Amino acid sequence: MRDLSTASRRVNAWMQEHGARFFVTRKGDRQFADAPFDPTPRILPGAEFTMLEQGLIQRINALNQFLCDIYKDRMIIRDGIVPEEFVFSSPDFAPEVMNLTPVKQIYTHISATDLIRTTDGKWYAMEDSFSVPDGMTYPHFARKLCREMEPDAYEVPGLCDNCGLDILLRQLYEDIYEDNPALADGVIVLLREREDSLTTFELQYMASLTGAHVASAEDLIVMDNKIYFRSPGGGFQRVSILHRMLMDQMLDPLCFDEKSTSGVPHLMEVYAAGNVAILNAPGCGLAEDRGLYAFIPAMIRYYLDEEPLLPNVPTYLPWYPDQRDYILSHMDRLFFKDVAGDRRTAAIRGTILSANQRRQLAAAIEADPRRFMAQEILDVEKVPVYTSGGETVPARCDFRAYTVHSDSIRVWMGGLSRFTVHHPDGSATVGFKDTWVMAE
Amino acid sequence: MKKYAFTYSVHQTFSSPITKHNFLLRCMPGTYPFQRSYAQKLTVTPYTAMNCISDVFGNGMYTGTVDKKHTEFTVTATGFVLCSKYLIHEPLDRIYLYPTRLTRPTREMERILESASLSEDPWNRALQLCDLVYRSMTHVPAATDSTPNRTAAEALSSGRGDARDLSHVLLTLLRLSGIAARFVGGLAVGVSQGHSWVEVYCGDAWRALDPTTGGVVEEGYLKIANGPDRGACAKTRDVFLDPTGTVTQTREFTAQVTEHVIRVRDTVPRA
Structure with a gap:
């Protein structure tokens, strides 16, 4: 493989310039951090990707049916x-x-599912995001820039192209237009939280791929029960599809x-x-709920009459007395999450708790079992990551896969491989890699 | 059956001109099995066209936008209502058994329930809890105008609150004790501002309790909206463009409900 380190420096410089960053948790606080790009790709064999694809299609189908049913x-x-x-x-x-x-x-028009592969080669679904399924564009532009600089590095037999992101998004928009002639005269707007928000870079990049407009709330106005976009050149254009990056x-x-x-x-x-289509539809946040995560396999069986192809991380709910007993007797080997609160709060790793802290957590679980869930700690596969000194170190890495749902459910042949490098001083660096899906 | 005339008005004053004033109003008594409203009139100043729609809880709402600059905004609603005994027979939506963001129970509330010797019968238990809130909290008119997202827990720990706060505390205790309950916004005889109370599902019907009086709602209450908490029943909600970023606002609410003599034509109200 050709050396991509020069190209990766350009990617990192470009990302810093455009404010492309990640949310990371440091000492319990959520904060922005630069997202360094590591040039060594994560390789995903075609057979594994096909298995993940089938599992994700099944999972998103069941979650969408769940939302339609619940509301x-x-x-x-x-x-x-x-x-x-x-x-x-x-x-x-x-x-x-x-x-x-x-x-x-x-x-569930656009979704992101965080997956992990354990050292024994098994894949598990960790979490699904629907309100703000971010990070989709990072591996796309990273490969685009790297390929521009080092085209030969991508002349690898069997390497699948990840350029289809814009085709997937455009197809999604076209499918919505097709069934709704009343919306056909409008434009597509990507709604960001604020001008300086984390998703601004992402939405601007997405707009460049699809021809949509990026807007904040002040650029949009409602008149006669329709929504209009105030274009930079003046004048108003009706909005028919509002692709939002905001919580419900x-x-x-x-x-x-x-x-x-x-x-x-x-x-x-x-x-x-019915005068605007909102992507993802309001109410989708319920499918992200940590407490409901444990029921996704049951939803697949209920709505699709199929066995889940992509398993959850083994999860226990103390709300059920038998599972509570298991949790309380295995606290030193489980992860704990607060399911009733903000889903962005960090998980607590049972292994690092002192005896006193475990007692306090056990008391909290017994007092309010609905509030918690516990998961097995899995031995997640590590991938090599380049350090600034030019050495490689092994780093825990997950894989965020993206799914687009319109007339059919399609999985993007790419994705965000996020790694965490823990340094001797206790700090950590979170970065990302390109994911190379190889044809079978 | 009794007949009431009502007037409800909101007067907002802004310290400097605002524009793009988007508003939502739930200030007209609706039509329910025990209540018929008619001859209603709603005016907003400055004038603007309004949409009349219903939310998912069946509450009637008026929405609109005032685009031009203004420093004052006034809403006045008037009309007549015929009321019989406060009772609403309908199937239970089970969402009313569970807490919302504003009505999450606390350990303190659990202790209150544990220490009270409550009846097994749901309606009697609801009466006991209403009395408990009435006796343990001080009712202060419109205490939370400046804190629209005040939770039941915050209100209980302060020991005082307006009708919305007391209703939230009662709602939370009722749901915690296994009784379905919902928040109601409306107007009442003798209350010079908007009022709030709680509906309790017992048997196969909703009945109403007022934690500011500690008693059962029988007559003189005009229902405007119901929902899981005050967020779904706010009489006014608005957002506006503040060009200077320094605008402060004051709001004055006035309400009057008076009983009228029923005449023959009142028995066939306009829908």
């Missing part, structure tokens, strides 16, 4: 598959969207959180009237 008939609750407590007391449950039907009955609660201050300054007032009225 309408709630059959899965009636049939006792998911306890209603896990749905109705979820901070991500949005009663405001009950009985509103999204375009094509799809809530921030979408419309008149409907959801009234303190939201990033949302568009009256947006939900326009949506309810």
Whole structure:
């Protein structure tokens, strides 16, 4: 393989210049950090990618059916598959969207699923993101820049191209237009949180791929129950597809959180009237709920009558007495997550807790079992990462796969491989790699 | 059956001119099995066209935008309402058994339930809890105007609050004790601002309790909206463009509900 270190320096310089960063957790605090690009790609054999593809299609299909069901008939609750407590007391449950039907009955247009591969070669799904499925563009532009500088490095037999991202997104938009002639005269707008938000770079890059416009709430206005984009050259253009990078609660201050300054007032009225398609559809945040994660295999069996192809990380809910007993007797070998609070709060690793801290956690679990979930700590595969000194070190690495859902569900043949390098001083660097899917 | 005339108004004053004033109003008593409203009139100043829509909880809402610069905004709602006994027969939506962001229970609330010797019968238990909130909290009119997202836990620990706060505390205790309950926003005889109370699902119907009086709601209450918490029932919500970034605002709410003599034509109200 050709040396890509010069190209990777250009990628890193370009990312810093454009403010492309990651959210990382340091000492319990969530903060922005630069996302260094490591030039050595993660290789994904075609057979493994095909297996992941099938598993992801099944998973996203089931989660979408779950959202359609919960916001309408709630059959899965009636049939006792998911306890209603896990749905109705979820901070991500949005009663405001009950009985509103999204375009094509799809809530999960674009999703990101975090996957891990263990040292014995098994894949597990760790988490799904629907409200802000970010990071999609990073590996895309990294490969684009590297290939421009070192085209020969990509002349590898069997290497699949990851350029299809723009085709997937355009196809998604076209599918929505096709079934909704009333929306056909409008433009596509990518809604960011603020001008300086984490997703600004991502949305601008996505706009350059698809021809959409990037806007903040102040660039959008609602008139006659339709939403319009105030273009930089003056004048208003009707918006037919609003691709948002905002949490549900921030979408419309008149409907959801009234303190939201990033949302568009009256947006939900326009949506309810069918005059705009919102991607992903409002209410999708419920499928990210950590407490409901444990029920995804049961959802697959219930809605699709199939066995899950892509397993969850073994998960235990103390809400069930038998699982609580297991958790309390194996606290030193489990991960703990607060499922009732903010999903961005860090997980607690049972192995690093003192005896006193374990007792406190056990008491908290017994007092409010609905609040927690526990997961087995898996031996995650490590990949080589270049250090600034030119050496390679092994680093734990996960893989964020992206799925686009319109008339069919398609998995992007690429993805974000995120690694964490732990330094001797206790600090850590989070970066990313390109993922090379190799043809079978 | 009784007949009431109501007037409800909100007057907002801004310290400097604002534009793009987007608002949502839930200030008209609706039509329910026990309540019929008619001859309603809603005016906003400065004038703007409004949309009349319903939210997912069935509450009627008016929405609109004032684009031009203004320093004052006034809403006035008037009309008549015919009321019979406060009782709403309908199937239970089980979301009302569970907490919301603003009504999460705390250990303190669990201790309150544990220490109270509560009845097994849900309706009697609800009456006990209503009385408990009424006796243990001080009702202060409109205490939370400046803190629209005040939670039930914050209100309980302060020991005081307006009708919305007391209703939130009662809602939380009711749900914690296994009784479905929902927040109601409305107007009431003798209350000079908007009012709030709680509906409790017992048997196959909703009945109402007022934690500011500690009693059962029988008559003189005009229901405007219901929902899981005050967020779904706010009488006014608005966002505006503040060109200077320094605008401060004041709000005055006034309400009046008076009983009228029923005449023959009142029995056939306009829908």
